[in-house]
Amino acid sequence: MPERLVASDPITLLSVVPELVGFEPRESLVLVAFCGKTSAGAFRVDLPPDAPQVPSPIGERSRSERDSAPGTNGRQLAAALLDSVRRLQRVDRLIPIVYTEASCADGPPHSGTVSEIRTAASARGIRTLDALYVAGDGWGSYTGEPRPRDELESTIGLRRLDPDVPELAPPPREAAKLPNVSERDRLRTATALAAVERTEPGVDPVWLAGYSADWRPEDVGPAASALLAGVLADPCTRDVLLYAWAWGSRAGRRAVRFQERFLRGGPIVDARFAAAFSGADALGRPDVESVEHAVELVRRVAAHLVETDRAPALSALAWLSWALGRSSVAGEYLLQARAADPSYGLAELLDAILSRGILPEWAFSGDPSSRDSAPRRAGAGHRRSS
DSSP: OOSSOBOOOHHHHHHHHHHHHSSOOOSEEEEEEEETTEEEEEEEEEOOOOOOOOOOTTOOOOOOOOOOOTTOOHHHHHHHHHHHHHTSTTOOEEEEEEEOSSOOTTSOTTHHHHHHHHHHHHHTTOEEOOOEEEETTEEEETTSOOBOHHHHHHHHHHHHTOTTSOOOOOOHHHHTOOOOOOHHHHHHHHHHHHHHHHOSSOOOHHHHHHHGGGOOGGGOOHHHHHHHHHHHHSHHHHHHHHHHHHHOHHHHHHHHHHHHHHHTTOOOOOHHHHHGGGTOTTSOSOOHHHHHHHHHHHHHHHHHSOGGGOHHHHHHHHHHHHHTTBHHHHHHHHHHHHHHOTTOHHHHHHHHHHHTTOOOGGGGSSSOOOOSBSOOOTTOOOOOOO
8 A cells, every 4th residue: 555645536535545444334424534635534424314304505315214233323423423534633634435335326325415415515625526426237426427337436446356455354343343252162161151150250351361361362262251351241350451451551550549449439630541431531541452362362252152141251341442543343242232231331332433423542642553433544454453
């Protein structure tokens, strides 16, 4: 991938968008931000449900109304996305791109969503250079005629033949699938977990974060899964473990002291540190290698648990993925967590964060290693999505 992506023509831009977001977008809205003609980052979110359109300069057609996602609509989504785009330095231009399997025979799809993006961008002093779509039966600009889908597929196929082009990750739903574990191992894990939960005192989460750093994920079996699951099942030790994985043992010990004061009913004297859990950049960017390793471990743990016990591990996976900037994968883990326990606290918190399109502040600093929904600069290091 070149150090800078220069916007030359629509088909060239569309051929590199999968590299900017890390995977082939499907039923997605992608915003490619520019500083002048040079790319500054790309954001991807799921397309909101289509709804009746309002008149706009790019032309819309009336469509059947469907319920919006909880707490969101086209205008709120556009505002949240553009507020994130504006946090990138010197961004002054933007191209929204819609990816859908819907037909473009009766006009460009999701025109209302694109209209909201244009309006939100204009209100923030960002110029919309163009608006593009890739539909099931064609592609094009919202101001032009549709062109054959095969034309775009050929261009993308040729680019994928380049050995220097980074490998793409699987789509979020596929990436969030848990490993296969036998029913026998799940029963053994349940027995071991019951024993862990009876143990007093419990396992030190900071010690466990360091101890598990040397584990090979493929070797995690019922005993190790029960040990980690027992720590993740308690909200206090779970949060300490996540802090230690993300920012190291010193942050983990600091989290222990915070939890102890909180449980005693003492005053909150380290609010900025606590806010790091919700994305504040108080501790800097998490250790990517450590978080990646933790994701692989917890995936094995979740797979070893019976579904009714999975909400803590799946919610931890959602947080770890979100911390890496992979909001779409986080959302898939969150759906699984809410299915296991709709009222689980961390899942509810993350649902509120993701539904508002909130990204961690560290996603906007330094060289992003994430590839989904956080800004990704051309030439950034490629990491396989877990």
